[in-house]
Amino acid sequence: MDLGQIEAKLRSSDVQERIRAMTALRAYAPAVAVPLLRGCSQDPEFVVRSLAAMTLGHKRTPESFALLQGLLHDDADANVRAESANAIAAFGETALPDLMRSFREDQHWLVRLSILAALQALNQPQILFDSAVLAIADTDLSVREAAIDLLATFAGSPMQTFALDKLLPLARSEHWQLRAHLARALHCFDQHQARETLQVLRQDDNHHVVAAVLEGSVRPSPSLG
Incomplete structure (x- = not known):
């Protein structure tokens, strides 16, 4: 799918079309994909925002990190916050302050399970023990x-x-x-x-x-x- 088709599908009222467009974005470099994913991270459908978070974790740039921070701490849907925790962990130790803040502040079981799994993958024994x-x-x-x-x-x-x-x-x-x-x-x-x-x-x-x-x-x- 070329970039013009992706941009058109991202504007579609059909959720499935927007999902297909985001899936196609995985083949593009972060410089191309991340600006488009910014809009997806504000989509009214939680499944689109969750997929945006997942994809941002594979397009590691300062902008994608900032977008994931916003989703992790501010999104209204626990599924999105949980997916954002998984995704931001791909940034390694840089993500630890955000993961720990979210673990302290977010009481939803799904988010907390995702953070625990992310912390285990980061190989930080003391932080994992304390959590x-x-x-x-x-x-x-x-x-x-x-x-x-x-x-x-x-x-x-x-x-x-x-x-x-x-x-x-x-x-x-x-x-x-x-x-x-x-x-x-x-x-x-x-x-x-x-x-x-x-x-x-x-x-x-x-x-x-x-x-x-x-x-x-x-x-x-x-x-x-």
């Missing part, structure tokens, strides 16, 4: 489950004791989903506190929790030559 600690106190179960999974990644690292200290109290959680997630996470740790807590969870009243304990207890049998 997981905040997330483990979230009101949304899916965010808390993600925090448990992230803290489990610190097993075997110099921060494993700190991670375990944050995880163990969840054995008393009223939510069986969190206790089951905890059981899976504790299998990553070799400390005696983890093993003792797994023994407690093995007696849990909820069969999902017990199953999670037993799943991690299964070890592959040695292969027979």
Whole structure:
């Protein structure tokens, strides 16, 4: 699709036409694509703004970064903000202040999950740990489950004791989903506190929790030559 066709389709009242035009923009250099994506980032349809955010993450320029900042912090739709978090993370450490600000200020579960995933990809252990600690106190179960999974990644690292200290109290959680997630996470740790807590969870009243304990207890049998 040539540039004239793309510009015409971006002005179309048909959402699908605008989406096709943005898809075609992926083949163009940032100097061409980003100015056109600026208009897409203000589109009335959230799906168009989400696609604009995704595409901006692949067209890394100061202007695309600024557009993503605006979408991440100011867009009314959580889907767009979540996609913007994924996209802005492509800028690496430059994106950390914006991701952390959004994580502190935006309470929507989808946005927070996207930011946690983005932080994990950026390989910043201390920032990831601090964010997981905040997330483990979230009101949304899916965010808390993600925090448990992230803290489990610190097993075997110099921060494993700190991670375990944050995880163990969840054995008393009223939510069986969190206790089951905890059981899976504790299998990553070799400390005696983890093993003792797994023994407690093995007696849990909820069969999902017990199953999670037993799943991690299964070890592959040695292969027979």
